[in-house]
Structure formats: structure tokens, C-alpha cells
Amino acid sequence: MKIFDSHVHFPWGEDRNPDEAIEELVEQAQAANVAHMCLLGSRFGDYNERVSTAMERYPDLFFGLYGIDLDEEGLDQVHEAAQRGYRGLKIILPTKRYDHPDYFPIYAAAEEHGFVCLFHTGVVGGGADYRTHDPFDPELIERVRSMEERSRGRGVSSAHMEPITLDTVAFNFPFLKIIGAHLGIGYYDVACHIARWRRNVFLDISGGEMVRRHVIERRLIPAEISHFKLVYGSDNNQRFAEEIRDWQAIFDLLRMGDEERERIFYGNAARLFGVIPTETFPAPEPAGAATGDGS
Ligand SMILES: [Zn+2]
Numbered sequence: 001m002k003i004f005d006s007h008v009h010f011p012w013g014e015d016r017n018p019d020e021a022i023e024e025l026v027e028q029a030q031a032a033n034v035a036h037m038c039l040l041g042s043r044f045g046d047y048n049e050r051v052s053t054a055m056e057r058y059p060d061l062f063f064g065l066y067g068i069d070l071d072e073e074g075l076d077q078v079h080e081a082a083q084r085g086y087r088g089l090k091i092i093l094p095t096k097r098y099d100h101p102d103y104f105p106i107y108a109a110a111e112e113h114g115f116v117c118l119f120h121t122g123v124v125g126g127g128a129d130y131r132t133h134d135p136f137d138p139e140l141i142e143r144v145r146s147m148e149e150r151s152r153g154r155g156v157s158s159a160h161m162e163p164i165t166l167d168t169v170a171f172n173f174p175f176l177k178i179i180g181a182h183l184g185i186g187y188y189d190v191a192c193h194i195a196r197w198r199r200n201v202f203l204d205i206s207g208g209e210m211v212r213r214h215v216i217e218r219r220l221i222p223a224e225i226s227h228f229k230l231v232y233g234s235d236n237n238q239r240f241a242e243e244i245r246d247w248q249a250i251f252d253l254l255r256m257g258d259e260e261r262e263r264i265f266y267g268n269a270a271r272l273f274g275v276i277p278t279e280t281f282p283a284p285e286p287a288g289a290a291t292g293d294g295s
Contacts, residue, residue, distance in 0.1 A: 163180050181204050204233035
């Protein structure tokens with residue numbers, strides 16, 4: 001089955017040679033039948049540049065999402081990203097809620113460019129997983145210290161990334177193509193309900209073993225959300241084949257048919273990104289251009 005992976009970070013490690021990282025990604029993608037992937041930039045480091053190089057080199061494979069800083073960047077960066085061939089935005093860790101009106105100009109510009117916006121949703125991970133790690137381990141403390149220092153007093157919170165905020169964004173920007181990451185991890189019910197009722201909201205299933213377990217235990221698919229609104233994402237850049245295999249096993253358990261799998265693994269993302277042309281999200285009319293009836 002052909003795969004569109006909607007959630008792949010450019011391999012982390014600023015000391016890593018970007019050209020080698022790109023070639024490795026290409027090889028692994030080919031081995032796993034990944035025809036296209038969203039390659040995510042980041043507001044940290046030079047990952048947006050790295051993504052830009054990757055998509056120039058392999059424009060069919062890599063659909064770049066510009067990692068925007070909602071607080072420090074604005075319209076200029078969105079227009080520039082469009083000019084440089086990015087296909088959307090990756091959005092995470094704002095100091096205000098995603099649906100704060102201060103961010104609306106960015107969403108409006110993204111909508112105008114036909115961008116796909118991939119929002120992290122739910123409690124953000126990173127650092128160490130304290131389900132399996134001892135928070136009093138001195139080595140671990142040393143390892144997470146710089147991250148803790150970076151976030152001190154900045155005002156970030158997972159609360160700003162609650163899926164319900166995407167409902168506001170979806171209502172106000174009905175032609176903005178929205179993907180909420182990780183099925184809204186920790187807020188599955190709300191995330192699924194939004195995807196159910198807002199046409200322009202989709203959820204990616206990235207999140208590995210934990211999300212797979214939750215999908216089964218909490219009976220999310222197809223009771224709360226179906227193949228119409230899910231896109232495949234690995235959130236991984238090394239285990240392409242394994243992630244696909246593990247999701248196929250889950251879909252087997254769910255007795256999911258081929259057509260449904262095709263939508264999740266490929267078709268929905270292919271439509272969102274225009275690989276499969278649709279009339280689904282026409283560019284909105286520029287403000288003031290509508291003739292209207294005055295109502
Ligand atoms: Zn991610």
C-alpha cells in the first residue's frame with residue numbers, strides 16, 4: 001500500500017550532516033513504500049532551512065511544513081514560506097491558546113495560501129517519560145536541566161494546545177486545512193468530536209504504542225472517529241516500516257477494509273495536499289471582493 005506520512009520531523013541533531021540525513025530519509029522512505037511525507041521544520045535551530053533543502057532536492061517526496069513561532073513570527077514569515085515552496089505550517093508551544101485572536105492573521109494568511117496547518121495537540125512530551133523513568137535519578141536530572149531552564153517563565157503550557165482550540169480556528173477559517181496531531185492525546189473525546197463536526201479538521205494517528213493502545217482500549221476507531229478524518233503519521237524518521245506494520249496489525253484487529261486503510265494511509269493526506277485533486281478547499285475570496293447581498 002502506498003503511504004503518505006503526515007508527521008515526520010527532520011532528524012534531530014544540529015551537529016548531524018543534513019545531506020546525509022536527507023539521503024537516509026529517502027532510502028528509508030523508499031524501503032517502506034512512503035511516497036510522500038510532511039517534513040516538519042522547527043522554530044528551534046536551523047531545521048526550517050534543512051527542510052527547505054530537502055524539499056528542493058526531492059520535491060515529490062518531501063512536503064515541507066514551516067515550523068512557525070506564533071509569538072515571534074507573523075504574516076511575513078507565512079508569505080515567505082509560501083514563496084519558498086512550503087506546503088504548510090507546523091505549530092506547537094505558543095504562549096497563548098491556539099485560538100487567541102492575536103494569531104488569527106497568521107491563520108488567515110495560511111488559509112489564503114492553501115496551507116495545511118499541523119498543530120500539536122494534547123499534553124506535549126519530550127525530555128523524559130516519568131512513567132518509566134525515576135525523576136530523582138541524578139543523571140536524568142542533568143539531562144533534562146537545560147530544557148527546564150529554557151521553558152522557565154516563558155508561559156508555555158499544554159493547555160494552550162487543547163484540541164478544543166482547533167474548533168475555534170476551524171469555525172473562523174473554514175478553508176484552512178487543519179491536522180491535529182496524536183489524536184489529541186489525553187483529550188481524545190474532544191478531538192474526535194471536533195473532527196466529526198468540522199469538515200476542515202483531521203487528526204493524525206502518530207504517537208506510537210501509546211496511541212495504538214488507546215485506540216483499542218478506548219474504542220476510538222471507528223466509534224468516535226472514522227477513516228474519513230484520520231491521516232497516518234509516524235512522528236518518527238527511522239522506523240517507517242515498523243510503524244506501518246504495527247498500525248496494520250491494529251487495523252486487522254479492527255477488521256478494517258482496504259478502502260478505509262487507503263484513506264488513512266494515503267488518500268486523505270493526498271487530498272489535503274492536492275496530490276489527488278479535489279474541489280474540497282477552494283481558495284477563499286479575497287476580503288472585500290464578494291459582491292454579497294448586504295445581509
Ligand atoms: Zn511530532
